[in-house]
Amino acid sequence: MLNQFLPNQHVKSIFEITPEKLKENGIKGIITDLDNTLVEWDRPNATPKLINWFEAMQKANIAITIVSNNNKDRVQAFSDPLKIPFIFQARKPMGRAFRKAIKDMGLKKEETVVIGDQLLTDVFGGNRSGFHTILVVPVASTDGFWTRFNRLIERRMLDWFRKKGKLVWEDK
Numbered sequence: 001m002l003n004q005f006l007p008n009q010h011v012k013s014i015f016e017i018t019p020e021k022l023k024e025n026g027i028k029g030i031i032t033d034l035d036n037t038l039v040e041w042d043r044p045n046a047t048p049k050l051i052n053w054f055e056a057m058q059k060a061n062i063a064i065t066i067v068s069n070n071n072k073d074r075v076q077a078f079s080d081p082l083k084i085p086f087i088f089q090a091r092k093p094m095g096r097a098f099r100k101a102i103k104d105m106g107l108k109k110e111e112t113v114v115i116g117d118q119l120l121t122d123v124f125g126g127n128r129s130g131f132h133t134i135l136v137v138p139v140a141s142t143d144g145f146w147t148r149f150n151r152l153i154e155r156r157m158l159d160w161f162r163k164k165g166k167l168v169w170e171d172k
């Protein structure tokens, strides 16, 4: 049961995920979380480094959809300047937003990765819908109230996975 919360991959930041590595694995699309995955939860816009990352993906024909549980104002204000499709109030770990995202991108779940910083929403949601999941270390060390609550549970699960040798950090 706990394995449903175990990501397929674990990276220190989104920038370790490159078009080359995705293509090697037959991946054509990305479903990514926003807050603390792409930028800090309280940063309104993308950083120049992140804009370059999006451009590199687009050049390589890798489709991206931002799927966030946050509200319309936050997600739209972030995504629109980048011209990246988005789904707000996604209700992850429910699978509906993921299904809509791949339908809109014209991809299969086998061709799409789900990226996020939370086990309870991003990883669990991606796993239970059959996606390859990638956990990133949260960009910010502070969180909103509910995320802080989730992190307590998360930390226990991460410790358990590590103890069991199930979670291998990609230290380089």
Ligand SMILES: [Mg+2]
Residues within 6 Å of the ligand: 033, 034, 035, 036, 037, 116, 117, 118
């Ligand atoms: Mg997040």
